[in-house]
Amino acid sequence: xxxxSLKGLRGGEELVAAVRSALYHRLGEAFGFPxxxxxxxxxxxxxxxxxxxxxxxxxxxxxIEGETRAALAGGGGLEQDYIRLFEVxxxxxxxxxxxxxHRDGRMKIMEELVRFFEHFGLQPDPxxxxxxxxxxxxFMHYLAFKEAAxxxxxxxxxxxxxxxxxxxxxxxxxxxxxxxxxLETLExxxxxxxxxxxxEAFAAADLASLKRSRAKPDTELVSLPD
Numbered sequence: 609x610x611x612x613s614l615k616g617l618r619g620g621e622e623l624v625a626a627v628r629s630a631l632y633h634r635l636g637e638a639f640g641f642p643x644x645x646x647x648x649x650x651x652x653x654x655x656x657x658x659x660x661x662x663x664x665x666x667x668x669x670x671x672i673e674g675e676t677r678a679a680l681a682g683g684g685g686l687e688q689d690y691i692r693l694f695e696v697x698x699x700x701x702x703x704x705x706x707x708x709x710h711r712d713g714r715m716k717i718m719e720e721l722v723r724f725f726e727h728f729g730l731q732p733d734p735x736x737x738x739x740x741x742x743x744x745x746x747f748m749h750y751l752a753f754k755e756a757a758x759x760x761x762x763x764x765x766x767x768x769x770x771x772x773x774x775x776x777x778x779x780x781x782x783x784x785x786x787x788x789x790x791l792e793t794l795e796x797x798x799x800x801x802x803x804x805x806x807x808e809a810f811a812a813a814d815l816a817s818l819k820r821s822r823a824k825p826d827t828e829l830v831s832l833p834d
Contacts, residue, residue, distance in 0.1 A: 621759050621765075622756055622759040622760055623665060623756075624665065624666065624667055625752050625753075625755040625756035625759060625765075626752075626753075626756040627662050627665040627666060628666070628748075628752040628814060629749050629750075629752035629753040629755075629756060630662050630749075631659070631662050631663070631666075631810060632745050632746070632748040632749035632752060633745075633746065633749040634655075634658070634659060634662070635745050635803070635806070635807050635810070636741075636742045636745035636746045636749060637742075638655070638803055639705060639741050639742050639745065639803070639807075640742050641687070641690055641695075642683070642686040642687050642690055646686075647683065647686060647687075650680070650681070650682065650683040650686070650799065651682070651683065651684070653681050655680060655681075656672075656677065656680045656681045659672065659680065659806075660672060660677075666813075667817055668813045668814075668816070668817055669813075670806060670809055670810055670813065671805070671806070671809050672806060675798070675802070676802045676805060676806065678798070679798035679799050679801065679802035680799060680802050680803070680806070682798070682799070683797065683798075683799035685797070686797065686799060686800075689796065689797045689800065690800075693791065693794055693796060693800065702790075702794050703787065703790050703791045703794055703796075705740055705741040705742070705787070706737060706739045706740055706741070707721075707739040707741070707744065707779060707782075707783045708739045710783045710786040710787055710790065711782065711783055711786070714739065717739055717779075718737070718738050718739050720778070721738035721739055721743075721744070721779070722738050724747065724771075724775060725738060725747065727771075728750070728751070728754075728771070730747070730750065741787070744775075744779055744780055745780075745807075747775065748772060748775060748776070748780070751768050751771050751772045751775070752768070752772060754768045755768035755769055755772070769818060769821060772814075772818055773815065773818040773819065776811055776814060776815040776818070777815060780811045781811050781812055781815050784804070784807055784808040784811055784812075785808055787804060787808075788804040788805060788807075788808050791804050792804075
């Protein structure tokens with residue numbers, strides 16, 4: 609999906625939803641195999657500058673300072689590091705980008721993910737796994753995109769907001785900390801170390817923000833096995 613343009617938005621909740629959508633999309637692309645466009649954006653500083661511009665419009669702060677800022681502005685040799693960390697290894701990669709590799713009960717996790725996706729008319733492409741980090745980040749991008757679109761006219765914006773809260777609580781916020789901790793044991797390049805930290809912080813802060821908005825209580829969330 610093409611990221612929602614931030615130009616011409618009325619501000620307030622509509623702008624915040626659009627910015628959140630753009631950030632999830634940016635993170636999803638950054639955790640994919642580093643294509644030439646990403647490499648150019650990182651090397652030129654455009655990746656960092658656009659990330660900072662989006663983060664500045666959020667209703668909460670992200671820790672993008674000091675070493676993190678420097679790491680996101682330089683990323684030579686990312687292709688080899690991506691393969692080493694996320695794609696090859698004896699039996700499985702050293703740091704898989706699959707939720708079910710960091711939590712027990714992968715089949716149950718994937719079944720719930722598919723139900724989430726299908727509820728909103730989506731399904732993974734053939735050969736793709738629903739618990740891949742890129743798929744989960746892109747799903748959050750989609751939900752926030754739909755929320756922003758609904759806020760621009762009468763529509764079910766609240767339902768999309770509730771879905772985002774539930775999805776973060778049940779999935780991304782439960783395994784991104786584990787992904788980051790695993791990655792840090794593998795001598796990752798500064799770019800991926802910083803990217804994992806930003807993704808974890810963004811998901812946690814976003815969930816906290818959604819909890820402060822109109823949302824159902826935690827007791828209504830369905831737990832999956834750790």
